[in-house]
Amino acid sequence: MNKILFLLGLIRSTKLHGYQISELLDSHFDLIINITKPTAYRLLGTMEAKGWIQFHEEQVGNRPPRKVYAITPAGEAHFQKILRQSLARFDPIGYSTAINLAFIDAIPQDEILPLLAERQQRVEVALARLNQIDAQQDHYRHVFAHQRRHFEAEIASITEIVKRIKTP
Amino acid sequence: MNKILFLLGLIRSTKLHGYQISELLDSHFDLIINITKPTAYRLLGTMEAKGWIQFHEEQVGNRPPRKVYAITPAGEAHFQKILRQSLARFDPIGYSTAINLAFIDAIPQDEILPLLAERQQRVEVALARLNQIDAQQDHYRHVFAHQRRHFEAEIASITEIVKRIKTP
DNA sequence: GGTCTCATGTAAGTGGTTACATGATTAG
DNA sequence: CTAATCATGTAACCACTTACATGAGACC
DSSP states (O other): OOHHHHHHHHHHOOOOHEEEEEHHHTTTGGTTOOOOOOHHHHHHHHHTTSSSSEEEEEOOSOEEEEEEEEEHHHHHHHHHHHHHHHHHHOOOOOOGGGGGGGGGGGSSHHHHHHHHHHHHHHHHHHHHHHHHHHOOOOOHHHHHHHHHHHHHHHHHHHHHHHHHHHHH | OOHHHHHHHHHHSSEEEHHHHHHHHHHHHGGOOOHHHHHHHHHHHHHTTTTTTEEEEEOOOTSEEEEEEEHHHHHHHHHHHHHHHHHOOSSTOOGGGGGGGGGGGSSSSHHHHHHHHHHHHHHHHHHHHHHHHHHHHTTHHHHHHHHHHHHHHHHHHHHHHHHHHHOO
């Protein structure tokens, strides 16, 4: 229900239509949460069916009409409820990007280092994107800071493994 | 395909039957990866169908027979392939436990602190379990170390937010 | 005699993805 | 006049979960 929490939270602070949301997801929130375009539209539909959000159609010129969503009182109540649940809980999983580290002994050493280097570079690219975005964002400061910590933990982890491999 | 990678990796180092695997998952690997019992059995079935693993039945007393799985050459090849893919890639998501942090302003301050405290305690419980297990494990050293880093990053993140809330 | 452990799964349902579909508008 | 952008989705499929089913044996 993280996706619904996130979408409700977005709509709650600004009225948005689906296309806008899917653009936000593509441009920077993909670093934080994974919601594809069809999923976004589908969730908007079900949320509307549950009465958590309402839309009114807007038309600019002769373009296809937008469905601009706003949160309802019922939606706000639901948001408050699941936000509390979500804050208090902790799911240890999600970091399972890294079970593969269990098996590095299965690969000859000269092959491991380039693989880990590639991985590290990808983390660094993500981190760089994160830092660029963060400068502009304010509302989502905490989340981006949190994510940065995890990316840095990822890099620290990789460099430690590389060190251990190089110095036997 | 992380789950298949993990199961192949497990079976690769020791012959195992489904029940044993699901016990390992319940007892400590649940801190690293999320595979429920039915999923484990189902994946074992599909992996066997693909020729990556083989089983022979063993019977102890009059108990239900066990299907003891071992990896095949085809399975080893597949394992080597997806391990490399998985090591080189990096998926920034998975940390999406924490989008909720974007919305803490939506909750009155006196309510936030207990929620965050509860969250933190859960992380600490997980961390304590992790440390206990790690002492015994050797093969999975890297993974547990990696996971520990992320748990610590989680705690650091929470304490920083708490600090910011307390000192405005 | 009831409950826990051993050992296997199935069935029903949810949640999500990928690929596809549509059609107008604007920029080069 | 072609390509990208704006705006919505559907259809088919896959992955996974929760709850349920079975049955013997060991323990108290």
